[in-house]
Amino acid sequence: MKVSGRHYRTIWVNEDGWSVDIIDQRWLPHDFRVETVRTVDGIATAIRDMWVRGAPLIGVTAAYGVALRMREDASDASLDAAWETLHATRPTAINLRWALDEMRRVLRPLPVSERAKAAYRRAAEIADEDVELNRGIGRNGLEIIRTIAAKKKPGEPVNILTHCNAGWLATVDYGTATAPIYLATEAGIPIHVYVDETRPRNQGAHLTAWEMAGHGVPHTLIVDNAGGHLMQHGMVDMVIVGTDRTTANGDVCNKIGTYLKALAAKDNGVPFYVGLPSPTIDWTVRDGVKEIPIEERSADEVSLVWGRDEDGKTRQVRISPEATPCGNYAFDVTPARLITGLITERGIADASAEGLARLFPERSGMAA
Numbered sequence: 001m002k003v004s005g006r007h008y009r010t011i012w013v014n015e016d017g018w019s020v021d022i023i024d025q026r027w028l029p030h031d032f033r034v035e036t037v038r039t040v041d042g043i044a045t046a047i048r049d050m051w052v053r054g055a056p057l058i059g060v061t062a063a064y065g066v067a068l069r070m071r072e073d074a075s076d077a078s079l080d081a082a083w084e085t086l087h088a089t090r091p092t093a094i095n096l097r098w099a100l101d102e103m104r105r106v107l108r109p110l111p112v113s114e115r116a117k118a119a120y121r122r123a124a125e126i127a128d129e130d131v132e133l134n135r136g137i138g139r140n141g142l143e144i145i146r147t148i149a150a151k152k153k154p155g156e157p158v159n160i161l162t163h164c165n166a167g168w169l170a171t172v173d174y175g176t177a178t179a180p181i182y183l184a185t186e187a188g189i190p191i192h193v194y195v196d197e198t199r200p201r202n203q204g205a206h207l208t209a210w211e212m213a214g215h216g217v218p219h220t221l222i223v224d225n226a227g228g229h230l231m232q233h234g235m236v237d238m239v240i241v242g243t244d245r246t247t248a249n250g251d252v253c254n255k256i257g258t259y260l261k262a263l264a265a266k267d268n269g270v271p272f273y274v275g276l277p278s279p280t281i282d283w284t285v286r287d288g289v290k291e292i293p294i295e296e297r298s299a300d301e302v303s304l305v306w307g308r309d310e311d312g313k314t315r316q317v318r319i320s321p322e323a324t325p326c327g328n329y330a331f332d333v334t335p336a337r338l339i340t341g342l343i344t345e346r347g348i349a350d351a352s353a354e355g356l357a358r359l360f361p362e363r364s365g366m367a368a
């Protein structure tokens with residue numbers, strides 16, 4: 001997507017032909033910084049410390065981490081060590097394991113001398129595939145927005161609530177939850193987005209609000225607890241969120257607080273959709289609440305808040321007493337029963353084993 005009129009993806013190979021450039025998301029919305037990463041350990045740090053984040057982008061970044069490692073040492077031991085190092089960075093987003101498994105599947109059978117080149121090639125393909133998956137989600141989600149828009153008075157916007165950042169910054173381009181929003185905007189459908197701030201790291205306030213502003217999408221930033229109130233007052237037509245891992249029966253793991261939005265949506269008859277690229281489906285898991293590992297992050301993310309002060313300096317301030325213990329559960333699971341539909345690149349699936357199997361028969365073991 002565009003930043004100050006120039007097209008960017010979130011990750012690309014530097015012009016030296018081997019190091020990896022990323023948009024360093026820690027500084028947004030105030031500073032747009034690009035960071036060059038040259039080692040697998042640098043990539044691991046970028047993922048763990050959330051210079052890059054969002055399930056699909058974590059996967060693509062890890063794939064480039066493997067490529068950087070293969071350039072230095074392409075032995076089997078080195079490939080396995082890179083897999084382990086990168087896999088240990090963040091536990092919840094399944095795209096990480098998907099991309100690492102995919103890299104190992106492609107590289108393992110090759111002679112060591114061919115692995116580095118093949119690794120860069122496959123990482124670039126995974127990045128390109130991500131863009132196509134998101135375009136597919138966008139096209140399918142656009143039809144839902146079009147249907148809602150058709151029931152509105154002329155010029156009246158479709159009000160969409162989103163949580164966290166499942167935008168282009170969470171992917172290589174377009175985003176998952178945001179792809180339908182961008183396509184609807186391009187199609188001239190009036191849209192207004194309620195952006196949950198998404199404590200503790202404020203991905204909504206820092207990233208989604210920045211994206212919406214950058215693409216001219218009318219939006220309003222709200223505190224995380226406002227959504228239920230807006231829904232009770234008929235101010236939300238639909239919710240669209242992303243996901244870090246969706247089970248084979250349609251339970252959706254996403255940023256902490258998503259579950260509460262889904263409960264409020266159900267209680268108020270507001271359709272609740274999830275933008276879902278197929279690499280985010282974990283076909284091995286059936287019960288999301290019991291089986292998906294939920295990342296617990298540093299207490300500092302809860303007690304300290306980043307912002308820009310009146311002198312234009314970006315800094316952290318403490319908002320709770322020094323001695324107060326904090327819990328920082330990064331994700332929650334929304335049970336399939338609360339979800340109206342899963343917007344995938346192949347179409348819209350019911351959030352159920354049957355719904356997903358119908359769209360992905362080859363993965364669900366239901367292929368003829």
Ligand SMILES: CSC[C@@H](O)[C@@H](O)C(=O)COP(=O)(O)O
Binds near residue numbers: 056166242
């Ligand atoms: C397309 S991104 C979907 C999710 O990855 C997104 O909503 C989210 O929860 C991201 O979490 P984060 O902790 O910022 O990596």
